[in-house]
Amino acid sequence: MGKTLFERVWDAHVVAQQPGHPALLYVDLHLIHEVTSPQAFSGLRARGLGVRRPERTLATMDHSTPTLPGGYAAADGAGAAQLRRLEENCREFGIELHGLGSSRNGIVHVIGPELGRTQPGMTVVCGDSHTSTHGAFGALAFGIGTSEVEHVLATQCLLQTRPEPYEVRIDGRLKPGVTAKDIILALIARIGTAGGTGYVLEYTGSAIRGLDMEGRMTVCNMSIEGGARAGMIAPDDATFEYLAGREHAPRGQAWLRALERWRALPSDPDARYAKTTTIDGSALEPMITYGTNPGMAIPITAPIPSPEAAPEGTDQPTLEKALRYMGLQPGRPLLGQKIDVVFVGSCTNSRIGDLRAAASVLRGRRVAAGVRTLVVPGSQQIKRQAEAEGLDRVFREAGAEWREAGCSMCIAMNGDQLQPGQYAVSTSNRNFEGRQGPGGRTFLASPLTAAACAVTGEVTDVRTLLTGSGTVPAVGRA
Amino acid sequence: MAQFTTLTARAVVLAVDNIDTDQIIPARFLKVTDKAGLGSALFCDWRKDPAFVLNQPAAQGAQILVAGDNFGCGSSREHAPWALIAGGFRAVISTSFADIFHNNALKNGLLPVVVTPALHRELVAQLGRQPELQLTVDLEAQQLSWPGGAATTFPIDPFARDGLLRGIDQLDYLLGHAEQIAAFEARQQA
Numbered sequence: 001m002g003k004t005l006f007e008r009v010w011d012a013h014v015v016a017q018q019p020g021h022p023a024l025l026y027v028d029l030h031l032i033h034e035v036t037s038p039q040a041f042s043g044l045r046a047r048g049l050g051v052r053r054p055e056r057t058l059a060t061m062d063h064s065t066p067t068l069p070g071g072y073a074a075a076d077g078a079g080a081a082q083l084r085r086l087e088e089n090c091r092e093f094g095i096e097l098h099g100l101g102s103s104r105n106g107i108v109h110v111i112g113p114e115l116g117r118t119q120p121g122m123t124v125v126c127g128d129s130h131t132s133t134h135g136a137f138g139a140l141a142f143g144i145g146t147s148e149v150e151h152v153l154a155t156q157c158l159l160q161t162r163p164e165p166y167e168v169r170i171d172g173r174l175k176p177g178v179t180a181k182d183i184i185l186a187l188i189a190r191i192g193t194a195g196g197t198g199y200v201l202e203y204t205g206s207a208i209r210g211l212d213m214e215g216r217m218t219v220c221n222m223s224i225e226g227g228a229r230a231g232m233i234a235p236d237d238a239t240f241e242y243l244a245g246r247e248h249a250p251r252g253q254a255w256l257r258a259l260e261r262w263r264a265l266p267s268d269p270d271a272r273y274a275k276t277t278t279i280d281g282s283a284l285e286p287m288i289t290y291g292t293n294p295g296m297a298i299p300i301t302a303p304i305p306s307p308e309a310a311p312e313g314t315d316q317p318t319l320e321k322a323l324r325y326m327g328l329q330p331g332r333p334l335l336g337q338k339i340d341v342v343f344v345g346s347c348t349n350s351r352i353g354d355l356r357a358a359a360s361v362l363r364g365r366r367v368a369a370g371v372r373t374l375v376v377p378g379s380q381q382i383k384r385q386a387e388a389e390g391l392d393r394v395f396r397e398a399g400a401e402w403r404e405a406g407c408s409m410c411i412a413m414n415g416d417q418l419q420p421g422q423y424a425v426s427t428s429n430r431n432f433e434g435r436q437g438p439g440g441r442t443f444l445a446s447p448l449t450a451a452a453c454a455v456t457g458e459v460t461d462v463r464t465l466l467t468g469s470g471t472v473p474a475v476g477r478a
Numbered sequence: 479m480a481q482f483t484t485l486t487a488r489a490v491v492l493a494v495d496n497i498d499t500d501q502i503i504p505a506r507f508l509k510v511t512d513k514a515g516l517g518s519a520l521f522c523d524w525r526k527d528p529a530f531v532l533n534q535p536a537a538q539g540a541q542i543l544v545a546g547d548n549f550g551c552g553s554s555r556e557h558a559p560w561a562l563i564a565g566g567f568r569a570v571i572s573t574s575f576a577d578i579f580h581n582n583a584l585k586n587g588l589l590p591v592v593v594t595p596a597l598h599r600e601l602v603a604q605l606g607r608q609p610e611l612q613l614t615v616d617l618e619a620q621q622l623s624w625p626g627g628a629a630t631t632f633p634i635d636p637f638a639r640d641g642l643l644r645g646i647d648q649l650d651y652l653l654g655h656a657e658q659i660a661a662f663e664a665r666q667q668a
Contacts, residue, residue: 015659024655024659035509039512081509127556128553145582147556147582147585147586148581154653155656159648159652161635163577194576197574315547318495412505412506430500430552432552433500438523
C-alpha cells in the first residue's frame with residue numbers, strides 16, 4: 001500500500017522508536033518568538049545545555065511588538081522586557097533573529113515561507129499553534145509547548161505519537177467573493193473544533209489546487225482550529241514557483257536536486273487515509289462566525305442558529321453561552337449587525353494577496369463613520385511591497401490605519417485591542433471570548449468581507465459590492 | 479518533573495465544552511519570562527463574574543477540574559497548565575482534550591483523565607448532589623473512583639504514565655539518544 005504525503009514526511013524524520021514508546025522525530029526548522037521561548041532558554045541554562053543546531057533555529061518578534069512606529073520605545077514595559085530577553089537569548093546561543101527594526105521582521109508564520117526557510121518535505125515546529133500554516137508547502141508543521149521548545153533547542157528532536165492522516169477533499173470552482181478563508185471556515189463549521197483531533201489533515205481536490213500559496217497558507221493555518229495537529233498540501237508547480245529565488249531556497253544544482261525530491265512527496269494513488277471529508281467548493285458562500293469558537297460559522301446570508309435547532313454535535317448550553325456573550329439573537333440574520341472595528345491582519349490573512357483583496361474593496365470608498373479599521377501587514381517585506389503598489393495610500397485615503405508588521409489585534413498583546421462590548425470583523429483565526437481584548441466580540445471573515453463591512457459599518461455580503469467579474473469593486477479606480 | 483501517583487481530592491465542575499486556552503489564561507498574562515506566579519491569571523476573565531464556580535467557597539482546595547469536551551483547545555501556550563497547577567489543580571477530567579494542551583499537561587504533572595460521556599454525566603450529577611465528594615485518581619491502576627461509585631479505568635499513553643509515576647523528564651530520555659540523533663544527522667547530510 002502506498003504512503004500519504006504525511007506518512008512519507010513522518011517516516012523520513014523518525015530518528016529512533018522503541019516499541020511502545022513515542023517516536024523521536026527530527027526537526028528540520030525550529031521557529032521561535034518572544035512569548036513561548038524564554039522559559040525554554042532558562043531551562044537550558046539550568047541544565048547547562050546548549051542549542052544543538054542554532055542554524056536550524058530562526059527567531060522573530062511578533063506577538064508583543066508595537067505596530068506604531070518607535071520600536072522598543074513604543075512597547076509596554078513587560079512586552080519590551082520579553083523582547084529584550086529574546087534578543088539576549090539569541091545572542092547567547094547564536095540564533096538568527098529578525099527583531100524589531102529588521103527589514104525581515106514579521107509574523108513567524110509569514111517570514112518562514114517568505115524567506116524560503118519553509119520547504120517541502122521538512123518538519124517545522126514552533127511554540128505557536130498556527131505553525132500548521134507551513135503545511136501549505138508540503139511540510140509537516142505543528143505547534144508545540146514551551147517544554148517541547150526546550151527539547152528541540154537541546155536535541156533538535158521531539159517525542160511524538162504518530163497522528164493519523166485525514167483527507168479533506170475540496171473540488172469545484174469557487175464562486176466570486178469566496179476565498180481560502182471561506183473554505184477553511186466552512187470546513188471547521190462542518191467538522192467542529194475537535195473534528196481533527198489526533199489527525200493531520202491533507203487538503204486535496206481541484207479547489208485547493210486552484211489556490212495560490214497564500215490561499216493555501218490561510219487554509220493550513222486554521223487546521224488547528226479544527227483540532228488537527230497539522231494541515232498539509234502536496235507541493236506542485238505553484239509551490240516551486242513561490243519558492244524559486246527566495247533568500248534561503250536552494251540554488252543551481254541544489255535547486256534541481258530539491259525539485260526531484262519535492263516532486264516525489266505527494267501521496268501515492270493507493271495511499272489510504274483514516275478518514276475523508278468532501279466539500280463541494282462550488283457550493284461555498286462567503287462565511288462568517290457568529291459565536292465564540294471558529295466552528296460557530298455560517299454562510300453570511302444565513303440566520304444565526306438557535307440553540308433549540310442547534311447543528312448536530314453542538315452542545316446547547318455552550319451555544320447559549322456563546323450567543324449571550326456575543327449579544328446576538330438566534331434566528332435573526334447576522335447581515336446588518338453594526339460593527340465598531342475592522343482588523344485586516346494576522347498569520348491567517350496579512351499577506352500581499354490579502355491586502356490587495358481588502359484594497360480592491362476599499363479603493364475609492366470610505367470606511368463608515370465611527371468604524372475603526374486597522375490594516376496590519378504580516379511582515380516588513382509585505383509592508384514595503386504594499387507601499388510600492390500604493391496600497392497604503394488606498395487604505396489611508398479610505399480612512400483606515402496602516403500599521404507596522406506584527407500579530408497585533410489577533411492576540412491583543414501589544415495594545416491593539418477591542419474595548420469591552422465592541423464588535424469587530426477580523427481576518428484573524430480566533431473568535432474566543434476576549435481574544436481581541438477583554439469583553440470584545442469577534443466575527444471572523446475573509447479580507448474581502450472585512451473590507452466590505454468596514455465600508456458599510458455593518459456585517460455585509462461583499463458580493464453586493466462586487467461587479468460582475470467578482471474581483472473589481474463597483475466604484476473602484478486605480 | 480513533578481511525580482504523579484495517586485490523588486484524592488475534591489473536584490470543581492466547569493461543564494462547558496471547548497474551553498480554550500485563552501479562557502484558561504488570557505494572552506495579556508503571557509508577557510512573562512518565568513513559569514511561576516500565574517495562579518491569579520487562571521480563568522481571570524471568567525472570575526470577574528461573582529457566580530463563577532471558582533469564586534464559590536466550595537471550590538477552595540479543589541485539586542480536580544471536571545471540564546466539558548475538547549478542553550484546552552486553541553493556543554499552544556504552556557502557560558495554561560502552568561496556571562492550572564499554580565491554581566492548585568493536579569488533574570482535569572473531560573471527555574476529550576485538545577492535542578497540544580494534552581501534551582503540555584503531561585509534561586507538567588497535570589493529569590488529563592479522559593472519561594466516557596456517560597461517566598462524565600454521572601460524575602457531574604454526583605458532584606451536583608455532593609459537592610464535597612472526594613474523587614480518587616490512581617495513575618498506577620489507571621482508575622478513577624469515588625466513595626459509593628464503581629472504579630472506572632481511564633486510558634493513558636503508557637510512556638507518559640511511566641514518566642509521571644517516576645517523575646522523569648522527557649528531555650533526559652531525548653538526551654539519552656544523542657548517538658542516534660548524530661547518526662540521523664549524518665545520514666541526512668549524505
